[in-house]
Amino acid sequence: MVVPALNPVYSTLRINSTRINATIHESCQWGSTPDGGMNRLTANDDDRRVRDWFIATTKEYGCTHKIDAMGNIFAIRPGENNSLPPIAIGSHLDTQPTGGRYDGILGVVSGMEVLKVLHENNVTSYAPLAVINWTNEEGARFPPCMLGSGVWAGQFTTEYGRARVDAAGITLGNELERIGYVGVEACSFQTNPILAHFEVHIEQGPILDQAELPAAVVGGVQSMRWYDMKVVGREAHTGSTPMDRRSDALLGAAKMIVEANRIATTGDLADRGARATIAVINSSPQSINTISGDVQMNLDIRSPFDEDVLEIERQCREGFDKISKEHGLTLTFETIWISPAVNFNETMKQCVRSSALEIGCHLQLTSGAGHDAVYTSKRVPTAMIFARSRDGVSHNPAEYTRPEDCAAAAQVLLGAYLRYDDLVKQEHAAKVADVSIDAVTIKSAVVSQVKVKS
Amino acid sequence: MVVPALNPVYSTLRINSTRINATIHESCQWGSTPDGGMNRLTANDDDRRVRDWFIATTKEYGCTHKIDAMGNIFAIRPGENNSLPPIAIGSHLDTQPTGGRYDGILGVVSGMEVLKVLHENNVTSYAPLAVINWTNEEGARFPPCMLGSGVWAGQFTTEYGRARVDAAGITLGNELERIGYVGVEACSFQTNPILAHFEVHIEQGPILDQAELPAAVVGGVQSMRWYDMKVVGREAHTGSTPMDRRSDALLGAAKMIVEANRIATTGDLADRGARATIAVINSSPQSINTISGDVQMNLDIRSPFDEDVLEIERQCREGFDKISKEHGLTLTFETIWISPAVNFNETMKQCVRSSALEIGCHLQLTSGAGHDAVYTSKRVPTAMIFARSRDGVSHNPAEYTRPEDCAAAAQVLLGAYLRYDDLVKQEHAAKVADVSIDAVTIKSAVVSQVKVKS
Numbered sequence: 001m002v003v004p005a006l007n008p009v010y011s012t013l014r015i016n017s018t019r020i021n022a023t024i025h026e027s028c029q030w031g032s033t034p035d036g037g038m039n040r041l042t043a044n045d046d047d048r049r050v051r052d053w054f055i056a057t058t059k060e061y062g063c064t065h066k067i068d069a070m071g072n073i074f075a076i077r078p079g080e081n082n083s084l085p086p087i088a089i090g091s092h093l094d095t096q097p098t099g100g101r102y103d104g105i106l107g108v109v110s111g112m113e114v115l116k117v118l119h120e121n122n123v124t125s126y127a128p129l130a131v132i133n134w135t136n137e138e139g140a141r142f143p144p145c146m147l148g149s150g151v152w153a154g155q156f157t158t159e160y161g162r163a164r165v166d167a168a169g170i171t172l173g174n175e176l177e178r179i180g181y182v183g184v185e186a187c188s189f190q191t192n193p194i195l196a197h198f199e200v201h202i203e204q205g206p207i208l209d210q211a212e213l214p215a216a217v218v219g220g221v222q223s224m225r226w227y228d229m230k231v232v233g234r235e236a237h238t239g240s241t242p243m244d245r246r247s248d249a250l251l252g253a254a255k256m257i258v259e260a261n262r263i264a265t266t267g268d269l270a271d272r273g274a275r276a277t278i279a280v281i282n283s284s285p286q287s288i289n290t291i292s293g294d295v296q297m298n299l300d301i302r303s304p305f306d307e308d309v310l311e312i313e314r315q316c317r318e319g320f321d322k323i324s325k326e327h328g329l330t331l332t333f334e335t336i337w338i339s340p341a342v343n344f345n346e347t348m349k350q351c352v353r354s355s356a357l358e359i360g361c362h363l364q365l366t367s368g369a370g371h372d373a374v375y376t377s378k379r380v381p382t383a384m385i386f387a388r389s390r391d392g393v394s395h396n397p398a399e400y401t402r403p404e405d406c407a408a409a410a411q412v413l414l415g416a417y418l419r420y421d422d423l424v425k426q427e428h429a430a431k432v433a434d435v436s437i438d439a440v441t442i443k444s445a446v447v448s449q450v451k452v453k454s
Numbered sequence: 455m456v457v458p459a460l461n462p463v464y465s466t467l468r469i470n471s472t473r474i475n476a477t478i479h480e481s482c483q484w485g486s487t488p489d490g491g492m493n494r495l496t497a498n499d500d501d502r503r504v505r506d507w508f509i510a511t512t513k514e515y516g517c518t519h520k521i522d523a524m525g526n527i528f529a530i531r532p533g534e535n536n537s538l539p540p541i542a543i544g545s546h547l548d549t550q551p552t553g554g555r556y557d558g559i560l561g562v563v564s565g566m567e568v569l570k571v572l573h574e575n576n577v578t579s580y581a582p583l584a585v586i587n588w589t590n591e592e593g594a595r596f597p598p599c600m601l602g603s604g605v606w607a608g609q610f611t612t613e614y615g616r617a618r619v620d621a622a623g624i625t626l627g628n629e630l631e632r633i634g635y636v637g638v639e640a641c642s643f644q645t646n647p648i649l650a651h652f653e654v655h656i657e658q659g660p661i662l663d664q665a666e667l668p669a670a671v672v673g674g675v676q677s678m679r680w681y682d683m684k685v686v687g688r689e690a691h692t693g694s695t696p697m698d699r700r701s702d703a704l705l706g707a708a709k710m711i712v713e714a715n716r717i718a719t720t721g722d723l724a725d726r727g728a729r730a731t732i733a734v735i736n737s738s739p740q741s742i743n744t745i746s747g748d749v750q751m752n753l754d755i756r757s758p759f760d761e762d763v764l765e766i767e768r769q770c771r772e773g774f775d776k777i778s779k780e781h782g783l784t785l786t787f788e789t790i791w792i793s794p795a796v797n798f799n800e801t802m803k804q805c806v807r808s809s810a811l812e813i814g815c816h817l818q819l820t821s822g823a824g825h826d827a828v829y830t831s832k833r834v835p836t837a838m839i840f841a842r843s844r845d846g847v848s849h850n851p852a853e854y855t856r857p858e859d860c861a862a863a864a865q866v867l868l869g870a871y872l873r874y875d876d877l878v879k880q881e882h883a884a885k886v887a888d889v890s891i892d893a894v895t896i897k898s899a900v901v902s903q904v905k906v907k908s
């Protein structure tokens with residue numbers, strides 16, 4: 001694999017640190033919370049406003065727009081060869097209900113900043129550039145997460161995506177229509193292809209902060225599975241029901257929460273980075289003097305290794321069954337989301353690595369969280385760049401990435417993007433000379449779908 | 455203490471089993487659920503409808519009505535001596551959100567059936583009779599429970615009672631106004647006195663079912679305390695936050711639920727009938743991939759002994775503090791309701807006992823649950839009768855008391871009520887003859903407030 005040095009004509013291009021940070025906070029005027037955090041759930045009015053702003057701003061910098069059936073927005077700046085699909089830089093503008101100002105937002109704004117740098121320096125890239133805002137990455141309002149990119153990548157159907165409901169029973173499809181963000185473009189990598197996908201994201205963990213580095217290459221994403229659990233016991237009076245005659249669903253659920261934690265923090269699984277969390281719980285009937293009869297919970301299991309996720313699941317099922325028997329409870333346990341471990345594209349990682357080394361960032365991390373890049377990686381060469389999270393805090397109003405770290409991550413992106421665009425140009429020149437597609441360096445799942453006029 | 459045998463003129467009076475059971479189910483047409491249970495929360499539209507029905511029905515049987523500022527309804531049938539406050543039979547028509555058809559309802563309907571038996575047999579009692587529907591006994595919508603009787607007994611102010619809010623932030627006062635049940639009568643044992651209070655209630659526990667007895671005398675009510683708990687941790691991403699760097703509020707809360715259960719099921723406390731339950735839990739932000747930052751729970755502690763309740767509280771505080779420290783959580787722990795152990799009035803219990811023995815019911819139980827009788831007992835002689843609960847199940851749609859057991863409990867009530875009315879008559883005759891009130895058998899806290907014309 002030959003990754004060229006940065007084309008010398010681009011060597012003076014610099015991210016504007018002041019501007020990128022101002023843009024982050026400009027975008028946060030919609031959905032900001034008094035504690036300095038964000039609450040911009042998918043397809044609410046603030047999401048509509050930030051989408052309007054995203055389109056208006058990228059239009060000023062020469063973009064045209066495609067909006068697809070899932071509300072994903074592609075802001076496209078033409079290149080030298082507009083018969084090619086664009087190279088994309090994408091992330092998301094939706095947030096957790098008690099989220100911060102960087103998760104997802106930094107990724108979209110980094111793409112906007114690359115766009116601005118190209119525009120103000122009159123750089124014409126070889127392939128077009130697309131800055132993408134993917135819909136409903138968080139999945140906080142409409143589970144599962146990474147839904148817009150998942151539908152685009154063919155992991156879910158559009159019908160499935162649009163039929164997801166929030167806690168009030170409202171569908172994502174109806175809400176997207178309400179805010180005017182159902183586009184005419186089909187949501188598909190086949191009919192609306194991209195050539196590659198870069199994503200800048202905050203680390204959301206403590207490693208870069210401990211290493212005192214602003215940014216890192218992301219090697220891949222850990223394996224993840226989500227489960228829906230229902231624990232059914234028997235409602236009874238708390239005062240008149242002896243302790244040994246109860247089927248207390250909440251007591252059983254509490255023991256399961258403790259058990260999942262025990263499994264993920266014990267032995268080899270723990271040493272290899274296992275994580276198991278229950279963060280959603282709904283108990284019924286929620287009356288102080290009526291023993292809980294019914295509990296719903298969601299379990300989130302992760303590990304760098306697919307086989308460890310399955311082993312944690314096996315141990316949880318075994319432990320939960322034992323607890324259920326002990327308390328006379330009925331348990332249903334259903335897998336609702338599977339995301340296998342991901343290794344990103346080697347050529348793209350090499351572009352990121354070369355660019356990162358220029359500012360002294362030598363670390364490669366594995367992402368603990370899912371990102372839109374997980375789904376794009378199923379279809380096109382994909383890579384990610386992490387920016388340092390102060391204290392590793394995320395999904396929290398206190399989430400913070402220093403202005404200089406935001407700029408550093410975007411600078412790594414700019415260099416990686418320009419290298420990759422140059423590779424595409426070289427590949428295309430080679431292809432025009434020799435149609436033997438096997439000979440080219442970049443292995444892209446969409447190359448075969450691209451109409452190359454030779 | 456001399457409790458007379460039943461006056462022979464009343465010896466033929468019988469509860470109409472068919473009628474009392476039909477009345478129970480007639481009243482359940484408002485708020486019934488498809489699973490055979492009830493959901494009639496205080497001051498909702500179904501509560502309004504069943505109140506309208508209660509007034510209309512008792513009016514047919516010769517009652518006039520007083521409604522007080524808390525919406526408590528007193529259906530009063532005149533007696534021979536209408537200068538006396540009435541002897542009351544009361545309970546409640548509100549239910550749990552997933553409740554049954556007997557809890558509270560049997561008590562009010564038993565009072566209505568006694569009224570009907572007196573009416574159809576042209577019996578004029580000595581004191582007036584009041585059948586009472588107390589507001590918000592369950593406290594399921596507007597905590598705390600036993601609120602209407604509590605305000606009447608001066609345990610809470612009317613302002614406090616009317617300011618209680620439901621989960622949507624609506625006050626009880628506003629809801630009572632909305633359904634038209636704020637009466638002109640002050641809610642007070644002083645201005646709207648009763649002479650004594652009987653209450654029939656389902657046992658809500660398994661003892662009578664195991665003993666194969668339809669009904670029992672209730673000796674008193676166990677000691678109870680409710681607590682509000684808040685556990686604060688730190689929201690963080692479930693995927694990127696290592697297990698050893700978390701402050702997971704829900705994990706801590708789960709350990710507290712398990713700990714409270716352990717304390718109440720261990721050693722001497724357990725042997726003496728300790729109960730500790732957490733049945734209300736609210737976790738925030740309820741997103742699958744954000745570690746819980748904030749949990750609210752309510753703890754319910756009970757024991758026949760006040761000192762055991764305090765010891766369970768002490769052990770819980772100690773255990774919860776340890777768990778909080780271990781996980782870096784902040785815990786607040788606040789007592790929101792105290793109901794000390796109650797022993798009912800000996801004379802009234804003797805009336806119940808004599809009547810119960812006539813149908814072979816020799817058991818005396820301690821109530822595990824709170825009832826309106828707890829608060830009335832603070833002000834006037836009070837006694838209770840339990841009816842058998844099938845399998846001890848209550849606060850559950852499957853709650854069931856057999857028709858013959860409903861009738862048996864009401865028959866015990868009728869006999870006890872008639873005996874007590876006779877005692878009042880004898881006492882009054884004695885008092886007319888001799889104003890030395892100390893000499894009389896019945897010690898009533900309201901006697902001194904009653905205007906006795908001598």
